[in-house]
Amino acid sequence: MRRREFLKYSAVTALAAPFVRVAKADLPAIKVAVIGAKTGPLAPGAAVTHFPPYRLWAHEVNAGGGLKLKDGQHKVELIEYDDRTQPPEAIKAVERAATVDKVDWIGGLYATGFNLAAAPTFARLGYPQLTQACVTDQAPLIVKKYPGFFMFQASTTSYAKGAIGVLKKLKDGGQIGNKVAAVNVADDFGIELANKGRPLFKEAGFDIVYDKSYPLGAQDYTPVINAAKAANPDAFVAWSYPPDTFGLADAAKIQGLNVKAYYCAVGCAFQGFAQKNGAAAENILGAGGINDTPEIRAFYKRHKEVTNVDADYWGSPFYYAMLQVLAQSIEAVGSLDRMAIAAHFRNRKFKTLIGEVEMPGQILDKVYTVGQWQGGFFAAVAGQGFSDYAQVKLKTSWG
Amino acid sequence: MDIVIIGLLLGGTYALMAMGLQLQYGVARIMNLANGEMLIAGAFGAFWFYLGTKASPLLALLFVIPLAFALNWAIYRVLILPLVRRAKSQGKLEVDSILATFGLSFIFIGIMVAVFGAQYTDYAYLSEPIFIFGERYGLNRVVAFLASAALCTGLYVWLHKTRAGLALRAVSVNPSAAGLVSINVARTSAFAFALGGAVTAAGGVLLSMYLTFDASYGVVFTLKALIIVILGGVGDIRGTIVAAFILGLAETAVATLIDPGLTLAAAYILFMIVLLVRPEGLFGRRTA
Numbered sequence: 130m131r132r133r134e135f136l137k138y139s140a141v142t143a144l145a146a147p148f149v150r151v152a153k154a155d156l157p158a159i160k161v162a163v164i165g166a167k168t169g170p171l172a173p174g175a176a177v178t179h180f181p182p183y184r185l186w187a188h189e190v191n192a193g194g195g196l197k198l199k200d201g202q203h204k205v206e207l208i209e210y211d212d213r214t215q216p217p218e219a220i221k222a223v224e225r226a227a228t229v230d231k232v233d234w235i236g237g238l239y240a241t242g243f244n245l246a247a248a249p250t251f252a253r254l255g256y257p258q259l260t261q262a263c264v265t266d267q268a269p270l271i272v273k274k275y276p277g278f279f280m281f282q283a284s285t286t287s288y289a290k291g292a293i294g295v296l297k298k299l300k301d302g303g304q305i306g307n308k309v310a311a312v313n314v315a316d317d318f319g320i321e322l323a324n325k326g327r328p329l330f331k332e333a334g335f336d337i338v339y340d341k342s343y344p345l346g347a348q349d350y351t352p353v354i355n356a357a358k359a360a361n362p363d364a365f366v367a368w369s370y371p372p373d374t375f376g377l378a379d380a381a382k383i384q385g386l387n388v389k390a391y392y393c394a395v396g397c398a399f400q401g402f403a404q405k406n407g408a409a410a411e412n413i414l415g416a417g418g419i420n421d422t423p424e425i426r427a428f429y430k431r432h433k434e435v436t437n438v439d440a441d442y443w444g445s446p447f448y449y450a451m452l453q454v455l456a457q458s459i460e461a462v463g464s465l466d467r468m469a470i471a472a473h474f475r476n477r478k479f480k481t482l483i484g485e486v487e488m489p490g491q492i493l494d495k496v497y498t499v500g501q502w503q504g505g506f507f508a509a510v511a512g513q514g515f516s517d518y519a520q521v522k523l524k525t526s527w528g
Numbered sequence: 529m530d531i532v533i534i535g536l537l538l539g540g541t542y543a544l545m546a547m548g549l550q551l552q553y554g555v556a557r558i559m560n561l562a563n564g565e566m567l568i569a570g571a572f573g574a575f576w577f578y579l580g581t582k583a584s585p586l587l588a589l590l591f592v593i594p595l596a597f598a599l600n601w602a603i604y605r606v607l608i609l610p611l612v613r614r615a616k617s618q619g620k621l622e623v624d625s626i627l628a629t630f631g632l633s634f635i636f637i638g639i640m641v642a643v644f645g646a647q648y649t650d651y652a653y654l655s656e657p658i659f660i661f662g663e664r665y666g667l668n669r670v671v672a673f674l675a676s677a678a679l680c681t682g683l684y685v686w687l688h689k690t691r692a693g694l695a696l697r698a699v700s701v702n703p704s705a706a707g708l709v710s711i712n713v714a715r716t717s718a719f720a721f722a723l724g725g726a727v728t729a730a731g732g733v734l735l736s737m738y739l740t741f742d743a744s745y746g747v748v749f750t751l752k753a754l755i756i757v758i759l760g761g762v763g764d765i766r767g768t769i770v771a772a773f774i775l776g777l778a779e780t781a782v783a784t785l786i787d788p789g790l791t792l793a794a795a796y797i798l799f800m801i802v803l804l805v806r807p808e809g810l811f812g813r814r815t816a
Contacts, residue, residue, distance in 0.1 A: 166646075167641060167646060168634075168637050168638070168641060168646070168743070168744050169744050170744060172641070172646040172742065172743065172744045173646055173647050173648040173742040173744070175646070176645055176646035176647045177647055214744075312788070315789055341787055341788050341789060342787075342788065342789040343783070343788035343789055343791070344788075344789060344791060344792040346748050347788070347791065348538060348541055348542075348739065348752075349534065349537070349538045349541070349669075349780070351534050351665075351666070352531075352534060352780055352783035352784045352788060353783065353788045355530070355534075355784065356783075356784060356788070371648055371740070372648070372740050372745075375648070375650060375740040376739070376740060379652075379655055379666070379738065380666070382655065383655065383656065383657045383664060383665070383666045384657070384664050385657065385664065396648075399648065401647065401648055401649075401650070405650050405651060405652050406652065407652065438645070438647070
């Protein structure tokens with residue numbers, strides 16, 4: 130058993146080796162474990178949203194000489210682990226980072242279920258868990274149970290509320306009618322959003338004329354779009370995941386789904402979505418969004434230059450801001466006392482890429498929940514805690 | 529009418545996924561679990577070609593097919609042949625090849641992640657409507673369907689009208705008897721495996737015109753291909769094609785008439801019924 134374990138870990142180390150960055154510094158580097166999916170169904174999302182912000186952050190911190198602790202500047206060394214989109218693998222990686230690689234910090238995991246599953250492990254090993262990719266309505270309960278658990282994110286309901294709020298405003302302004310077609314992917318976040326959405330639609334005075342789910346990984350979305358089209362809706366809402374977000378938009382374009390508001394949840398914020406759909410993407414609504422500022426524009430440029438990945442318009446800037454909070458807290462504490470760093474997260478304001486933020490009750494105070502593609506930029510049109518949103522536009526054509 | 533055409537287009541997609549596996553499993557007797565990864569590799573080939581040249585991804589077939597053929601030939605020679613030689617029975621070979629190709633699929637995924645990255649990959653090609661009987665269909669799907677129909681017909685004619693095709697079918701029916709009539713079974717099997725890989729990669733090229741994929745997505749195609757091959761009957765290419773269309777039509781009908789959420793259920797119910805009524809598949813031979 131021992132031998133097998135050893136062999137397994139050596140193999141993992143060998144696999145991880147190319148991703149390990151060694152920082153050359155006189156003082157020992159601050160080791161940060163980044164655990165996420167490099168293979169498996171969550172890998173495409175992690176490859177855009179999860180790993181690159183850490184790489185950009187480490188690159189910039191190291192270019193500036195490192196993080197300033199009491200004894201001088203320490204560079205940051207990232208150690209990346211592949212959880213193969215399997216929660217048990219992710220938990221094993223957390224254990225290994227803490228006990229074998231003895232890292233100074235373990236970043237939050239990629240995607241909600243993984244963070245929830247690993248929370249007891251983080252707590253037991255004495256590592257705070259600062260997460261971004263963790264969306265759940267259970268947040269208040271979880272942070273109460275785990276004092277080291279921080280969420281740089283909003284709840285599921287706030288995303289459903291955001292989307293439906295945008296449509297309600299259009300309806301109340303007389304710009305669209307009250308008929309909405311809603312579809313969802315039969316997988317956790319899609320189902321959760323759809324369940325939260327139904328009563329919210331009714332409350333907002335919408336008539337749901339089509340409401341169906343479809344399985345994850347379908348190869349043709351034409352029947353879904355055709356059926357929705359036949360119901361003659363004014364607005365179309367898809368609580369979708371990336372592969373179907375792409376597939377639905379493609380089918381909607383080909384079938385000429387003539388709704389004045391088109392929303393698709395996860396994946397709409399990827400730059401690849403706009404690149405693929407070109408003019409057809411214009412005025413499509415989706416989860417996420419960001420405020421158009423020169424700093425943000427510069428962030429996208431740097432992100433591409435350093436990581437060779439196009440950052441998304443949902444998680445990426447928030448991930449980066451979260452790491453700015455981490456860096457500021459480490460420097461303020463002046464040591465790698467993890468519990469002191471976590472204590473520093475609480476009830477303080479931090480200046481970040483996305484503006485001044487704080488985490489009262491371990492949960493981020495502000496997020497953008499709905500974005501809209503406007504001239505190649507996924508502009509935030511709704512959220513909570515922020516004050517500056519772009520004007521929502523009607524979808525007039527498919528390009 | 530709508531259902532029939534959408535179903536046929538989807539069936540064409542499924543036929544593309546399954547034909548290669550049929551050749552590899554039905555003739556070469558290798559249950560290739562890395563089949564989906566070969567399809568993704570073909571899709572990446574087309575994507576890369578399209579990005580670089582902006583020419584039709586169909587032209588990518590010109591280099592993807594020979595490359596995939598050569599690669600699969602090499603895989604058979606290096607990885608599979610030793611398994612075939614030491615296998616005492618067909619069952620043993622199946623278990624060994626499943627394990628070996630399962631491992632191979634991880635190697636493929638790792639290479640593709642390293643080369644192309646793990647992100648979602650797609651591009652818009654002929655993503656515009658074409659009108660058939662007054663209804664709108666995706667032009668890219670129609671083009672892929674026509675190409676797939678040409679590929680299926682070509683394969684079918686080749687298998688049934690040429691000497692080499694006859695040899696392939698003979699090996700599929702009975703490898704040891706085929707050896708007795710001076711067919712080089714090892715060579716024919718290697719050829720079938722390589723051809724299967726090439727057809728799969730060609731399928732990937734066509735599918736990439738309208739599907740969003742990523743390096744880890746292959747297993748979805750492998751599973752679907754497996755269902756179709758077993759549904760149609762192992763060793764008969766007609767069965768694969770018919771099963772692909774039945775599945776495409778059934779899924780589309782269920783999605784349109786009942787609920788899109790039940791398409792997977794419909795596919796598996798169909799699969800179960802066939803397994804219960806005809807365990808050898810629609811066109812399969814009953815084993816003695």
